[in-house]
Amino acid sequence: MLVVSLAFCALVAAGVNVPGDGLARAIASRLVCAVNLGEGCGGEPSALVLEYGAEVAELVSNHVPTLEYEEGMLALPIDYRDCREVACAQGAESGRISETNAGEPVTLFSHVVDCRDPEAPDPPWAICVGDAAGNLYLQYWAYYPDSKTAPFGDAGFHPDDWESFQVRIGRPEKVEERASSHHGYNGEGGDPINDTGWFGGKPAWTDATGRYSISSGSHAGRVGTDPADKQIRRPSAIQRMPQRWTRPEDIHVIPIESFSDEWDEYEGSPDHKPAWLKDVFVYPEATGTSG
Numbered sequence: 001m002l003v004v005s006l007a008f009c010a011l012v013a014a015g016v017n018v019p020g021d022g023l024a025r026a027i028a029s030r031l032v033c034a035v036n037l038g039e040g041c042g043g044e045p046s047a048l049v050l051e052y053g054a055e056v057a058e059l060v061s062n063h064v065p066t067l068e069y070e071e072g073m074l075a076l077p078i079d080y081r082d083c084r085e086v087a088c089a090q091g092a093e094s095g096r097i098s099e100t101n102a103g104e105p106v107t108l109f110s111h112v113v114d115c116r117d118p119e120a121p122d123p124p125w126a127i128c129v130g131d132a133a134g135n136l137y138l139q140y141w142a143y144y145p146d147s148k149t150a151p152f153g154d155a156g157f158h159p160d161d162w163e164s165f166q167v168r169i170g171r172p173e174k175v176e177e178r179a180s181s182h183h184g185y186n187g188e189g190g191d192p193i194n195d196t197g198w199f200g201g202k203p204a205w206t207d208a209t210g211r212y213s214i215s216s217g218s219h220a221g222r223v224g225t226d227p228a229d230k231q232i233r234r235p236s237a238i239q240r241m242p243q244r245w246t247r248p249e250d251i252h253v254i255p256i257e258s259f260s261d262e263w264d265e266y267e268g269s270p271d272h273k274p275a276w277l278k279d280v281f282v283y284p285e286a287t288g289t290s291g
Contacts, residue, residue: 051255052112056136060110063138063167064248065177065212067106068224071243073216076100077142077163079107079254081262084160086145094243098250106246108165109141109256109275113284123257127283131203137284138167140212141256141275148217160268162275163219165212166284168205176205179212179221180289186222195220201287210248 048057067077076091076099083089083104091100099105115121115128115135147161164180178185183197187206194202211224256275263276273290280286 047255047258048110048253051258056112056114059136059169060112060138060253063175063208063210064108064140064251064253065165065210066224066248067246067251068211068213069244069246070214070216073214073244075144075216075219076104076106076246077108077144078104079252080143080145080160080266081259084145089145092244096250097244097246105252106250107143107252107254109143109254111139111141111256111275111281113137113139113282115284125282130285132283132285134171135284136169138169139275139281139284140165140167140253142214142219144219147219147272158269158272160272160274161219162272162278163214163221164275164280164289165221166280167208168284175208177208177210177223178204178206179223181215181220181222182218183289184287185289186220188223188225190222197288203285203287 048060051057052060069076072093074090074093075086076089076097078089078100083102088102088104089100090102091097091106097106113121113123113126113128113132113136115126115132115137118128118133121128142163142165144161144163146159166178166180166185168176168178170176176187178187181190182195184191184194184201185204186194187204188209189206191202191204194204206223209223209226211226213222213224215221260276263274266274268274275281278286278290279288
């Protein structure tokens with residue numbers, strides 16, 4: 001029985017399709033826990049292994065960033081399937097935070113685009129041409145019930161805000177990061193011009209620090225500065241030590257691919273598309289943040 005269980009779990013962890021997908025995944029989840037391929041029965045590491053295989057799941061888990069919130073920010077990223085009301089996403093004003101005042105866990109949705117073999121991308125519909133070829137991309141998507149870009153008042157408001165923090169792992173194991181910011185992306189320090197998306201935008205990848213700095217209101221992001229790095233590329237008010245943060249181990253990570261059958265049921269703001277309808281979801285080197 002143990003041998004059969006190990007063999008079954010190895011197939012699932014390697015991404016091999018098995019008969020009866022729904023039932024098979026449910027059984028596999030229990031077996032994965034039983035043979036300790038994931039950390040904790042029913043926990044997210046097991047879900048990551050089931051979706052991505054052991055190797056990539058470990059990378060996804062290891063690169064979850066520390067979330068650093070701008071002073072005065074109360075919003076936290078949550079699972080939109082549980083609640084899409086602003087009140088559900090409000091949290092404490094300071095300190096280390098793992099859940100909202102309403103008890104919703106801080107949540108990021110993971111998505112992997114494997115372009116290490118551009119002739120056989122994973123998922124198969126991914127675009128792995130140009131600068132994307134040869135890299136592994138880990139995307140972490142944050143959902144907020146709304147966005148309020150100051151100082152534009154009502155014109156800067158929209159419901160259903162999807163933001164992302166992205167990791168690019170190249171060869172030989174070069175790790176870079178960027179974060180969505182308005183119409184473009186920002187690396188460490190930020191670039192207001194790139195926020196506009198003018199001139200096609202820049203990829204904005206910078207060296208990895210494992211820190212995701214998030215602005216109040218708009219939730220525009222940038223790669224946070226490593227405290228050990230004395231050479232800050234660009235000054236930014238948000239780069240000082242945060243008053244409010246969420247550690248990687250406190251973040252609930254859900255593979256967005258695990259509920260792909262629910263994507264068509266999503267009804268949100270028509271002008272602000274969910275993660276799976278954005279260009280970067282398919283082409284990980286996209287320089288714009290819209291669909």
